[in-house]
Amino acid sequence: MKYYSLRHQSPPVDFRTATVTGQAPDGGLYFPEAIPRFPGGLLRELRSLSRSTVALNVMRPYVGAAIADSDLQRICAEAVDFDFPLVSVGPEVSALELFHGPTLAFKDVGARFMSRCLGYFAQHGDTPPVTVLVATSGDTGGAVASGFLGVPGVEVVILYPSGKVSPVQEQQLTTLGQNITALEVSGTFDDCQALVKRAFQDPELARRRFLTSANSINVARWLPQQLYYCFAWQQWPAQAPAPVVSVPSGNFGNLCAGLLAQASGLPLGHFIAACNANEPVPAYLRTGTFTPRAAIPTFSNAMDVGNPSNFARIMELFDNDLGRLRTALSADTVSDADTVAAIRTAWEEHGYLLDPHGAVAYTALRRYQAQHPAAPGLILATAHPVKFPNVIELVLGRTIPLPAAVQHLQDRPKRSVPLAVDYEQLKAYLM
């Protein structure tokens, strides 16, 4: 499989180069030259296959000859090595829980897959040691830290805004050690991101260190997200109509992966892009004009993205045809007040505790179902509610206990390197 740049100003590359470099030299996102069809046998047998077999079959055409089959098999098995249960939230809604991985959020699968690919490339062939540089508002950093821990040939540097991530999120960033360094920036997430962006554009730094990014711009983090939709389908009742799928969206990697799985033949119904107050995509579907904005802080903070990178990939998937896109995809905007109301309703009526991101998806789905009554719905529950204690306390009047998966982090000492919002200081550190 070759990947071309969406800006068409640099040559196509294979999976290895796309993964190691992250973004094309012309600044474009990489996109696969062909959308592979899932083999008919795979779809027929899907319900009886193991998750790792599904993962291998879905990912193999995208990876091509870049990774030996037995290694890819191991990488796939390790990437999906936890549960993805489909649970009911009332009679018309099912939630696919994507938060049973090590950092309790859905980014674990992509981060684990990508880290193992980079580790493989560091050990096979002439890839130089790589530094993964990433800014986080919370979940990305934890998933990347956990996914890359101990991977040889890869060093990880994470910038996070001091005092602006939740306690569990901070523990996930700062207690692992080894090849993971957390830079605690006395600024906002936007400051962290601006520092990282500048580092990627610094030619002097590039001569010193091979930098790559680990957000969903990277094909090795983006493409494995298709697997969630396959896992949902494995558990979907055989005779039931295809589900309407509501995806809580920020940078739009997850939703784009779902549309890709559908284009490959997975029988899913209509898609809903469920957004918080950051709504350039809903506005685009309404008006036909795409206007990036500064991010607005909300309760569903992992979706506070004002200029979603992966939307360009969605447009490519639909040949930049807005009319076609509108038939496949709706979009909705959910306020913080409605997010809290949805957490309360789902809890009181169905005994199910949503996190703020899942609650945005739930609200958008229920509104769609009010217009389309016969449609059974699927939401992606992308994070464990325990990661958002303030919002949960607002609804329940109490906090909920930490799951065992993160409890062990409690007793480990925090290690972070303080950093001012000063590019020269970051550069000095990296040099």
Ligand SMILES: *Cc1c(COP(=O)(O)O)cnc(C)c1O
């Ligand atoms: C990252 C994230 C999202 C948004 O996913 P995108 O692929 O960026 O649209 C939603 N929910 C949670 C919990 C996340 O961490």
